[in-house]
Amino acid sequence: MGTSSPEALLICEHCDTVYRRRPLARGEVATCARCGAELERHHAMSTNAMLALILTSMIVFVQANMWPIVTLGLSGQHSSTTLWGVIIAMWQEQAKVVSVLVAATLFFFPLMKMLLLGWLLWFGKAGRRAPGFVPLMVALHRLGPWTMSEVFVLGALVAIVKAHTYFDVTADPGIYAYAALTLLITIFAGVDLRQLWDDLPERTA
Amino acid sequence: MSALPRAVDLGLIACTTCGLVCRNVPGHPQLDGDGIDDAMACPRCGSTLRRRKPDSYARTWALLIAAFLMYIPANVLPIMRTASLNDIDDNTIISGVVELWVKGSPDLAVIVFTASIVVPMLKFLALGTLLVTARRGSSWALVQRARLYRLVELIGYWSMLDVFVVALLTALVRFSVLSLVEPLPGVIFFGLTVVLTMLASMSFDPRLIWDGKDTDD
Known part of the structure; x- marks a missing residue:
C-alpha cells in the first residue's frame, strides 16, 4: 500500500506541515499551527440538505438566466437584457474575448459546477460513488475560482448606478434571482467537498 | 517549531x-x-x-509579467465609449471611477476603485514580494506572508467587476442614435489582466515561503 491510511494524516497545503487527524466537533474548524491556513472544517450539512440546496440553486440559476436583469428607459423607449443578451452583445461589439470570459465564468462554469455536484450528491445520498466519480471530482476541483456570479451581482449594481444618471432604471426579477444565487453560493463556500472522497470510499469488488 | x-x-x-x-x-x-x-x-x-508545484517561480513570474504588460494598456486605453446624439465620451477605468464619485455614489466609486485598481496592484506587489522573499529563503514575516498569499487568492477574481459593468451597459444601452455604449479595447486588456493574475497566483506554491533555510527553528 502506498497510502498511509488517508484518515490518519493531514498535510497543510499552504506550508506542508503534517498533522494527525482528529475528529472535529460540530462547526469546528481546524487551522494550521504554523501558517494559520484552514486545514479542515466540520461538515454541518447532510447530503440531503446539500442536494436540496443544489436543486434550489439550479432553479434559481434558470430564472437568473431567463429573466431580464435590468430595464432602461429613455424618452419612451425601453431596453432590457438577460445574461445571454450580454454575451451576444459583447460578441457582436468586437469584444469576443470578453464575451467568452462572461459566458464561461457566469454561465458554463457555474452550470457545470451545479450539475456535477447534483450528480455526485444524488449517488452520494445512497452512499455510493456516482459513475465517473473520480474524473468528475477532479473536474469539480479544477473549476475552483472560475465561477463569478457574485461578482456579477455587484457589477449589475454598479451598472445600475451608472445608468441612473441618464436613464430611468428598473430592476427586473433576474437581478433578484442573481442575488438569491449569490446567497446560495455563499452557503456552499463553507462546505469542504473533498470530504466526499472519504465519505464515499471505493468499493473493492 | x-x-x-x-x-x-x-x-x-x-x-x-x-x-x-x-x-x-x-x-x-x-x-x-x-x-x-x-x-x-x-x-x-x-x-x-x-x-511542489512545477516550476513555480518561473511560471508565476512569467504570468505576473504578462499580466502587468496587459495592465498598462488596460489603464491607458479607454474601456468604454458612451455616445449620444452629439457627444462621444470615452471612459478609462480611472475616469469611470471619478464619474461615479462625482455623479453617482462615492461608496460605489470606492468599491470599483478597490476592485479595478487596488486589487490588481496589490496582486502585483504581493506576488512579486512573495516570489523574491521565498526565493531568498527569507524568514521575515512568515505568517504574515502566508496570510498575504491567502488574501490574494481570496480577492483575486473580484477584479472582474469592471468587465461585467462594461458588458452589461453595452447590452443595455442600445437606443440607436439617441444613446449607445460600446466596449473599447481597454476592457479586453483588463479582462486578460484579471485572468493572468489569477493564473499567476494559482501557479505560486505557498509552501515555498516555508522552504527557506531556517524555517524549522
Missing part, C-alpha cells in the same frame, strides 16, 4: 487535488520517486503528485 514536522522531511506528499496523503514507495509503479521530476500519480484521483 520543531514539533511541527513537514511532509517533505517525512517523505510524504499530499495530493493537491483530493488531499490524500501519499508515501513514497520504491518499486511501486505510481509511487516510486521524489515528486520533483518523475511522474507519480495519486492512487485515489489519478492526479500527478508533486512535492
